[in-house]
Amino acid sequence: MKWEDIQEAYCGSMGKAVYFPGHQICGAMGRTGVAITNVENASASGSSAFREAYLAIASGSCDVALAMGVDKKALAPPKEGEKADDQPAQGKPLRFSPVMLFAQMAKNHMQKYGTTVDQLAKVSVKSHFNASHNPYAQFQKAVTLEEVHAARMVSDPLTVLHCCPIGDGAAAAILCAKKVAGKYTDKLCPTVIGSLLRSVLPDGDPTFALTQHTAKLLYEKTGTGPEDLDLIELHDAFTIEEILYLEALGLCEPGQGGRLIDEGVTSLTGKHPINSSGGLLSMGHPIGPTGVGQIAEILWQMRRECGKRQVEKEVNLAMAHMVGAGGVCALHLLKK
Amino acid sequence: MKWEDIQEAYCGSMGKAVYFPGHQICGAMGRTGVAITNVENASASGSSAFREAYLAIASGSCDVALAMGVDKKALAPPKEGEKADDQPAQGKPLRFSPVMLFAQMAKNHMQKYGTTVDQLAKVSVKSHFNASHNPYAQFQKAVTLEEVHAARMVSDPLTVLHCCPIGDGAAAAILCAKKVAGKYTDKLCPTVIGSLLRSVLPDGDPTFALTQHTAKLLYEKTGTGPEDLDLIELHDAFTIEEILYLEALGLCEPGQGGRLIDEGVTSLTGKHPINSSGGLLSMGHPIGPTGVGQIAEILWQMRRECGKRQVEKEVNLAMAHMVGAGGVCALHLLKK
Numbered sequence: 001m002k003w004e005d006i007q008e009a010y011c012g013s014m015g016k017a018v019y020f021p022g023h024q025i026c027g028a029m030g031r032t033g034v035a036i037t038n039v040e041n042a043s044a045s046g047s048s049a050f051r052e053a054y055l056a057i058a059s060g061s062c063d064v065a066l067a068m069g070v071d072k073k074a075l076a077p078p079k080e081g082e083k084a085d086d087q088p089a090q091g092k093p094l095r096f097s098p099v100m101l102f103a104q105m106a107k108n109h110m111q112k113y114g115t116t117v118d119q120l121a122k123v124s125v126k127s128h129f130n131a132s133h134n135p136y137a138q139f140q141k142a143v144t145l146e147e148v149h150a151a152r153m154v155s156d157p158l159t160v161l162h163c164c165p166i167g168d169g170a171a172a173a174i175l176c177a178k179k180v181a182g183k184y185t186d187k188l189c190p191t192v193i194g195s196l197l198r199s200v201l202p203d204g205d206p207t208f209a210l211t212q213h214t215a216k217l218l219y220e221k222t223g224t225g226p227e228d229l230d231l232i233e234l235h236d237a238f239t240i241e242e243i244l245y246l247e248a249l250g251l252c253e254p255g256q257g258g259r260l261i262d263e264g265v266t267s268l269t270g271k272h273p274i275n276s277s278g279g280l281l282s283m284g285h286p287i288g289p290t291g292v293g294q295i296a297e298i299l300w301q302m303r304r305e306c307g308k309r310q311v312e313k314e315v316n317l318a319m320a321h322m323v324g325a326g327g328v329c330a331l332h333l334l335k336k
Numbered sequence: 337m338k339w340e341d342i343q344e345a346y347c348g349s350m351g352k353a354v355y356f357p358g359h360q361i362c363g364a365m366g367r368t369g370v371a372i373t374n375v376e377n378a379s380a381s382g383s384s385a386f387r388e389a390y391l392a393i394a395s396g397s398c399d400v401a402l403a404m405g406v407d408k409k410a411l412a413p414p415k416e417g418e419k420a421d422d423q424p425a426q427g428k429p430l431r432f433s434p435v436m437l438f439a440q441m442a443k444n445h446m447q448k449y450g451t452t453v454d455q456l457a458k459v460s461v462k463s464h465f466n467a468s469h470n471p472y473a474q475f476q477k478a479v480t481l482e483e484v485h486a487a488r489m490v491s492d493p494l495t496v497l498h499c500c501p502i503g504d505g506a507a508a509a510i511l512c513a514k515k516v517a518g519k520y521t522d523k524l525c526p527t528v529i530g531s532l533l534r535s536v537l538p539d540g541d542p543t544f545a546l547t548q549h550t551a552k553l554l555y556e557k558t559g560t561g562p563e564d565l566d567l568i569e570l571h572d573a574f575t576i577e578e579i580l581y582l583e584a585l586g587l588c589e590p591g592q593g594g595r596l597i598d599e600g601v602t603s604l605t606g607k608h609p610i611n612s613s614g615g616l617l618s619m620g621h622p623i624g625p626t627g628v629g630q631i632a633e634i635l636w637q638m639r640r641e642c643g644k645r646q647v648e649k650e651v652n653l654a655m656a657h658m659v660g661a662g663g664v665c666a667l668h669l670l671k672k
Contacts, residue, residue: 008533020378020662027536027663033549035533036664037384040374042356048373052388058395061531195397197344197371200363213369326356327363328372 001174001184007062008035010052012045013288015071021288025068034066042324043235044197045069046171047291051330053175054195063177069289070170098325099163102238103155105207109240110157113255117157121148122261123239124161124281130268131278133309136293138167138284162239164279169286171293188303190318194222194333199326206327207241211248214329219250222333224317226250229272231301231311231318233294236279242266245321246274269312276301276311291330294320302336337510337520343398344371348385349624350378351407357624361404370402378660379571380533381405382507383627387666389511390531399513405625406506434661435499435574439491441543442576446493449591451579453493457484458597459575460497460617466604467614469645472629474503474620498575500615505622507629524639526654530558530669535662542663543577547584550665555586558669560653562586565608567637567647567654569630572615578602581657582610605648612637612647627666630656638672 011022018024022036041048046069053065109115125145131137143161151159174184181189198214200206219225226249234249236242243257251272252260260266266274277283277297280290298318300306320332347358354360358372377384382405389401445451461481467473479497487495510520517525534550536542555561562585570585572578579593587608588596596602602610613619613633616626634654636642656668 009535020376023535023662023664031536031538031663033534033537033546036377036535036662037388037533038376040356040376041372052373052391055388055391055395055397058397059391060394061391197373198369199345199359199372200367201369202367210369326359326372327367328359 003029004032005064005184006032006034006066006174007064008053008056009037009066009068010049011036011038012040012047012049012067012069012291013038013071014040014042014045015073015288018070018072021070022068025070041328041330042326043237043285043287044291044322044324044328044330045288046293047320047322047330047332048197050173050175050292050295050332051195051197054192057175057177063180065175066172067175067292068170068172069292071286071288072168073166099155099158099238102240103158105244106157106238106240109243113258115243115255115258117149118145119243119258119261120157120162120239121145123236123242124148126267127236127275127279127281128161130276130309131282133307134278134283137278137282138165139278139282158238158240164237164281164285167284167286169284169289169293171289171296173292173295188336190299190302190334190336192332193335194218194331196221196331197328199328201327206329207323208244208248210327210329211245211321211323214331215249218331218333224333228317229319230313230315231276231298232272232274232321233277233279233297233318234274234321235323236275236281237285239281242274242279249319249321268309271313273311273313276306276309291320291322294322295332295334298334302334339365340368341400341520342368342370342402342510343400344389344392345373345402345404346385346388347372347374348376348381348383348403348405348627349374349407350376350381351409351624354406354408357406358404361406377664377666378662379573379621379623380627380658380660380664380666381624382629383656383658383666383668384533386509386511386628386631386668387531387533390528393511393513399516401511402508403511403628404506404508405628407622407624408504409502435491435494438574438576439494441580442493442574445576445579449594451591451594453485454481455579455594455597456493456498456575457481459572459578460484462603463572463611463615463617464497466612466645467618469643470614470619473614473618474501475614475618494574494576500573500617500621503620503622505620505625505629507625507632509628509631509635524672526635526638526670526672528668529671530554530560530667532557532667533664535664537663542665543659544580544584546663546665547581547657547659550667551585554667554669560669564653565655566649566651567612567634568608568610568657569613569615569633569654570610570657571659572611572617573621575617578610578615585655585657604645607649609647609649612642612645627656627658630658631668631670634670638670
């Protein structure tokens with residue numbers, strides 16, 4: 001495939017530091033006249049870029065589209081003298097941060113359903129193990145349960161190993177109309193059978209409730225169900241999220257997420273492997289690229305090119321899930 | 337139509353001050369779960385939002401989509417002590433600004449083709465006249481040729497009345513699949529027969545050459561030509577642009593744009609009225625909203641609801657044209 005074959009390009013980014021990132025990237029690749037649009041949907045920026053590329057092809061506007069995600073330190077680390085935890089510095093107002101929200105959700109889940117800190121920590125252990133076999137991961141070192149527990153506390157009960165890192169990154173995926181895909185590769189190419197975005201719901205939180213709502217619509221539209229999912233790449237910025245979304249996606253009843261972690265259902269050898277890439281926790285979460293990176297992982301898993309992090313079962317149907325600040329959930333369903 | 341009928345929403349904005357503007361707006365309207373995506377393509381941000389809404393419907397993803405544009409002081413005016421003209425302050429490096437680029441393009445056009453300052457100024461006079469009858473315009477006062485000449489010089493030969501203002505603004509358009517439009521209105525609704533975006537070309541500038549290239553593709557795709565255009569809303573951030581794009585769109589040979597202005601071809605009573613709204617020069621250019629505002633003007637003109645700024649001839653086919661920094665040209669063709 002030549003660069004000239006790309007007809008439309010979408011770039012997802014929330015980094016306010018880079019203006020018109022799509023144009024900068026495409027300009028550097030060579031000026032072909034390709035149609036470029038920059039999209040921004042917080043953590044779901046990359047997923048939205050992928051979705052717009054999909055819609056451009058589905059609409060007949062083009063046959064080949066590029067979805068990119070890029071960000072450079074979209075979220076800056078705490079500055080010297082600022083505290084990263086949930087305790088305000090003396091005399092300063094509390095600075096809201098997502099970790100406080102998810103720490104509270106973890107506490108609620110523990111209180112309501114008896115979910116344990118061990119179950120939360122096991123999500124981190126699995127994630128780091130998977131990432132230890134992913135050459136594209138930000139963290140490529142496995143961790144033990146003890147290490148997760150003993151790590152620096154950020155917001156109780158979440159130590160730093162329960163939290164995704166920040167960083168720079170980039171990811172890209174090329175989408176083709178079915179009729180032309182064979183021109184470019186004879187390798188397996190998954191088919192996008194569902195692409196759904198939903199935002200700001202009347203009630204409920206923009207993570208659990210919105211994921212539940214969007215998944216229900218997607219299953220209806222595609223005639224699938226949670227039991228069909230052979231792989232899920234999901235938004236695990238914090239360990240509690242894997243447990244929450246397991247439930248929101250319908251893989252178990254509310255409150256049963258922790259049990260599924262204990263049973264290894266979401267590990268590489270389980271029935272519903274989650275985040276074989278290492279996910280946001282360990283592959284990383286540079287924001288713009290994250291949702292596009294999920295798609296790449298699904299492709300590689302379906303092609304069984306993942307080496308030691310290869311999912312044991314055959315991956316026939318896989319889901320990419322992202323939520324984003326502002327209140328957005330993006331789901332993509334890919335079929336082998 | 338109820339707010340709940342909107343299925344997808346796109347918000348074009350380049351204002352770095354507002355995060356996730358689409359989500360903020362849709363949240364305030366009432367949380368329905370509508371799918372929201374924020375897009376950013378410089379001056380063409382609104383046009384890109386309109387285009388994505390169009391593609392979402394064309395792809396079959398939804399039947400009703402909202403395209404919005406919004407910005408709050410996307411470009412700040414020169415700060416106290418900064419000079420707005422093309423002369424650097426003593427000892428300070430020259431600060432590049434778009435007006436310098438277009439002033440140079442005006443000079444080049446004058447030298448190469450004999451275009452006059454009078455012809456440039458007439459664009460401003462026409463624009464302000466049209467806007468004087470537009471209740472949505474930022475400037476609603478007609479100006480004389482003498483006033484344009486005598487206004488404060490910004491970058492020779494462009495006085496401030498050759499330049500569009502900055503400002504806050506918002507615009508919205510609702511797009512429907514043909515099969516459902518009748519459910520919501522019995523008024524005339526134009527059909528989008530072409531939607532094209534092109535970016536960064538191999539050679540040539542991102543304004544004239546890119547417009548020429550994109551227009552050629554659009555005419556080919558839609559079986560139309562410049563002679564068919566009954567109304568054009570185009571990107572006239574500076575007066576020279578109306579002359580340049582007249583030529584780039586093929587309404588005359590290169591160098592003949594000034595003559596068309598003299599002959600009144602682009603006035604409300606002319607063969608190819610341009611910017612009946614007042615355009616960027618007089619309706620205003622708040623960035624994100626501008627491209628969506630063009631669509632509204634076309635709709636009103638086709639419905640003959642424009643009062644004293646109503647185009648004389650019947651508007652059967654109209655074009656909305658935007659260019660944007662970063663190198664993008666968006667064209668939409670609407671048919672009665």
